[in-house]
Amino acid sequence: MALIYAGSLLPELDMAERWLAFGHYLLEEETPRHISHDGGSQEQGMGYLQFCTDLYGMVLSLLDHRQAPVPEKIRQVFARIRDFLSEFRNSTDGSLPRIGEGEDEHALSPYMHFGRPHKPHFPGLTTFHLSGYSIIRGRMQDKAIFDHGALGMAPRYTHGHADALALFLQVGSCDVLIDPGTYTCTGNEEWRTYFRSTRAHNTVTIDGLDQAVQDGPLAWSRPFDTHLVYKEETPEGKITVIARHYGYKARLGVTHLRGVSYEPPGSWMIWDWLTGTGTHHVELNWHLGCRPIPVEGGYRLEGFDHPLLLTVEGGTSTLCEGSVQPVGGWASKGYGAKHPITTLRVDYTGSIPHEFMTRLRFV
Numbered sequence: 001m002a003l004i005y006a007g008s009l010l011p012e013l014d015m016a017e018r019w020l021a022f023g024h025y026l027l028e029e030e031t032p033r034h035i036s037h038d039g040g041s042q043e044q045g046m047g048y049l050q051f052c053t054d055l056y057g058m059v060l061s062l063l064d065h066r067q068a069p070v071p072e073k074i075r076q077v078f079a080r081i082r083d084f085l086s087e088f089r090n091s092t093d094g095s096l097p098r099i100g101e102g103e104d105e106h107a108l109s110p111y112m113h114f115g116r117p118h119k120p121h122f123p124g125l126t127t128f129h130l131s132g133y134s135i136i137r138g139r140m141q142d143k144a145i146f147d148h149g150a151l152g153m154a155p156r157y158t159h160g161h162a163d164a165l166a167l168f169l170q171v172g173s174c175d176v177l178i179d180p181g182t183y184t185c186t187g188n189e190e191w192r193t194y195f196r197s198t199r200a201h202n203t204v205t206i207d208g209l210d211q212a213v214q215d216g217p218l219a220w221s222r223p224f225d226t227h228l229v230y231k232e233e234t235p236e237g238k239i240t241v242i243a244r245h246y247g248y249k250a251r252l253g254v255t256h257l258r259g260v261s262y263e264p265p266g267s268w269m270i271w272d273w274l275t276g277t278g279t280h281h282v283e284l285n286w287h288l289g290c291r292p293i294p295v296e297g298g299y300r301l302e303g304f305d306h307p308l309l310l311t312v313e314g315g316t317s318t319l320c321e322g323s324v325q326p327v328g329g330w331a332s333k334g335y336g337a338k339h340p341i342t343t344l345r346v347d348y349t350g351s352i353p354h355e356f357m358t359r360l361r362f363v
Helices: 002-009 016-034 046-065 072-088 189-195
Strands: 124-128 133-137 142-147 167-171 174-177 204-206 226-233 239-245 255-263 267-275 279-288 292-295 298-301 308-313 316-321 330-334 337-340 342-351 354-362
Touching: 002 016, 002 046, 016 072, 046 072, 072 124, 072 133, 124 226, 124 239, 133 239, 133 255, 142 255, 189 330, 204 255, 204 267, 267 279, 279 308, 279 354, 308 342, 342 354
Parallel strands: none
Antiparallel strands: 124 133, 133 142, 142 167, 167 174, 174 279, 204 279, 226 239, 239 255, 255 267, 267 354, 279 342, 292 298, 298 308, 308 354, 316 342, 330 337
16 A cells, blocks of 8 residues: 555656555555455454554555555455455444454544445345354344354465454344453564453353463464354345354364344354363353343343343353453454453363353343
8 A cells, every 4th residue: 555655656766666566566466365255354353354454544545545456355354354344344433343363453543434324224144154253143133143253365375364254243232242352462472362262252262271272372283174064044044154264173172053043033052062082171251341230040141121031051151350360351343452251161171072052142
């Protein structure tokens, strides 16, 4: 972007023509490495993708204003990115979920960006196969995002989080199951380790290990593979998506399969199936954006017109909020800031195979 701007706006300089040509070349050559064909980011971070969208928009605006040629595939990529992000935006305030590294990133200003105009969304299933996300929209203004994508961009996977098969759920303007965010990239080591760990996401950990291995604050090794196994949407509105990851296969001999099922008008079921051999400590975490009230058989979640009941089978449930020994029950809404949240932790120690069954339904 800088080369194209310099070459376009400073034509009197000797290198201007070369800068402009090289900028065009880099944009065309490097875009496929960073942007999937369905519009998602190879970095697996929504904030960084928003930042890239602004950069593409600035280049296209400049070249169009100067009536300069624009490669058609770059224009198409820009359109795909905006369509991709529009599917994830909060219908209330236009914000993006805090998936992967980064927060609300903008190239110039949050008031100068190149988002798609808001369009209405209808109940149903949208899957981005290459980027690894499925969005399930229900009939009660409920929306789930199921993350079955890769760790990030090779070879260092710098901006990815160990969040394979994580699930995020929103009902109306209320967050139910959240991604705790990033908090810091190069600050306190303990907090950096936690916020990018598997334990800090709505998925399952085995024997206290992450799905991949953290190599310092800005790299991963032994990245996990994921596989979208099955998806179905019936005429009656029932939606099912099943995916698997292999992050624990080589180290522990355990594979994690998760199924997410929605049934109208507002019933959700999440089934976690751990296969393998041996005895293991298995931990399921649900990071909550609303306060749970213990009731018979589960938890009633506050903040809804109709009572929303959360139940989990398959282990011993405890609530954690703002813990530091060990770290747990925290979220970050902005870089460098953190606040306590309630995390529902479900523990099981014993032989594998094992399953958890989580249900959320209005009663």
